[in-house]
Amino acid sequence: PFDKKLDNTFIIHFTYGCDYTLKGVLTYGKIGEWRFDKRSYQDRPPPRNLTLPPPGVPESVGYTGKKGQ
Secondary structure, three states, X not given: OOOOOOOOOOOOOOOOOEXXXXXXXXXXXXXXXXXXXXXXXXXXXXXOOOOOOOOXXXXXXXXXXXXXX
């Protein structure tokens, strides 16, 4: 979430969880109302219906794939 510029990125390696309020405000050091943390899925794959980040979260946190991409 700290990238200022996005390039044609295909894989992002998260080293920390992403936690935000539902208004899109980053909650440093606290579990947010919306969160993605890869550690939540260490023993199983993430569900196919993950919720998208709320409005206001930087584009680098979420990606909506378009059919055919």
